[in-house]
Amino acid sequence: MRVVVLPDQQAVAERGARIVASLVRSKPNCVLGLATGSTPLGVYRELIRMHAEEDLDFSLVTTFNLDEYVGLGPGHPQSYRYFMQSNFFDHVNVQPGRTHVPDGRALDFEAYCESYERRIADAGGIDLQLLGIGADGHIAFNEPGSSLGSRTRLKTLTKETVDDNARFFDNPDEVPRLAVTMGVGTILESKRCLLLAIGDHKARAIRSMVEGPVTSQITASALQLHRDVTVVVDESAASWLERREYYDEVERAQSLIESGQPRALGIQQPEE
Ligand code: F6R
Numbered sequence: 001m002r003v004v005v006l007p008d009q010q011a012v013a014e015r016g017a018r019i020v021a022s023l024v025r026s027k028p029n030c031v032l033g034l035a036t037g038s039t040p041l042g043v044y045r046e047l048i049r050m051h052a053e054e055d056l057d058f059s060l061v062t063t064f065n066l067d068e069y070v071g072l073g074p075g076h077p078q079s080y081r082y083f084m085q086s087n088f089f090d091h092v093n094v095q096p097g098r099t100h101v102p103d104g105r106a107l108d109f110e111a112y113c114e115s116y117e118r119r120i121a122d123a124g125g126i127d128l129q130l131l132g133i134g135a136d137g138h139i140a141f142n143e144p145g146s147s148l149g150s151r152t153r154l155k156t157l158t159k160e161t162v163d164d165n166a167r168f169f170d171n172p173d174e175v176p177r178l179a180v181t182m183g184v185g186t187i188l189e190s191k192r193c194l195l196l197a198i199g200d201h202k203a204r205a206i207r208s209m210v211e212g213p214v215t216s217q218i219t220a221s222a223l224q225l226h227r228d229v230t231v232v233v234d235e236s237a238a239s240w241l242e243r244r245e246y247y248d249e250v251e252r253a254q255s256l257i258e259s260g261q262p263r264a265l266g267i268q269q270p271e272e
Contacts, residue, residue: 001210001223002230002254003247005238009198013042015232016130016196021050023128029060033129036065036080039196040130044088051092058094062123065101066140069176070154072104078168079104102152102180113152113180120186129190133197136160137205137218141181148222150183184222192228195220197237206233207240
């Protein structure tokens with residue numbers, strides 16, 4: 001895992017957006033895996049700005065979202081389809097037919113989830129999966145205890161998640177108890193993962209994910225098994241990391257190599 005610690009939320013959003021934008025520029029027909037929640041909002045804002053001011057073109061991009069609440073239609077303000085439309089899709093030139101958010105109202109969920117997986121595969125797989133992390137270490141809606149090999153499926157939400165969501169609904173009976181979510185196994189098949197975290201309420205989860213054992217109790221820890229994961233966090237979310245100095249050192253070296261200054265690290269070119 002490459003762990004990048006930045007000063008604040010804005011810096012995290014800008015770095016996240018830069019990583020997404022550079023993929024979109026180098027591979028205009030790339031497949032992006034997208035997330036909802038408060039964490040990626042700054043990235044979407046920055047990508048919208050790049051689209052408006054720097055001609056960042058999404059016309060050939062395909063997207064797959066991680067999850068959706070069961071029972072909520074696309075017009076429900078708490079649905080993840082609604083979130084994606086209002087916070088991102090409606091403001092860039094992505095083709096509506098190329099955006100995929102799981103359908104929370106499918107009649108046959110087993111068949112539907114299989115078809116979601118098939119559509120990802122038919123699109124060539126996910127090039128870059130954007131992720132947030134729950135305070136309990138979940139990715140997508142893979143709550144603690146989810147199989148690390150899981151695929152897209154129906155998932156029962158924990159009481160904590162249901163209670164936490166209750167504030168967004170007028171009627172407690174409306175609060176979803178189930179979600180359709182990509183599995184941990186689905187996420188691990190993405191070619192690259194970019195996980196973002198902001199705030200000290202994520203510090204414990206970030207430490208467990210990066211430095212703890214791989215366990216289904218912290219589903220994000222499965223990312224340790226993936227060969228191309230970048231974790232971008234602000235100072236608060238990094239505050240529990242024990243090997244922080246090492247991550248900064250790796251980052252410094254990586255930046256020098258990427259900016260064409262290998263000699264600063266004592267690396268000589270063959271002809272030198
Ligand atoms: C959202 C998702 C969730 C969130 C996580 C963090 O599509 O899959 O796993 O990424 O719950 O949420 P925020 O960003 O609101 O703290």
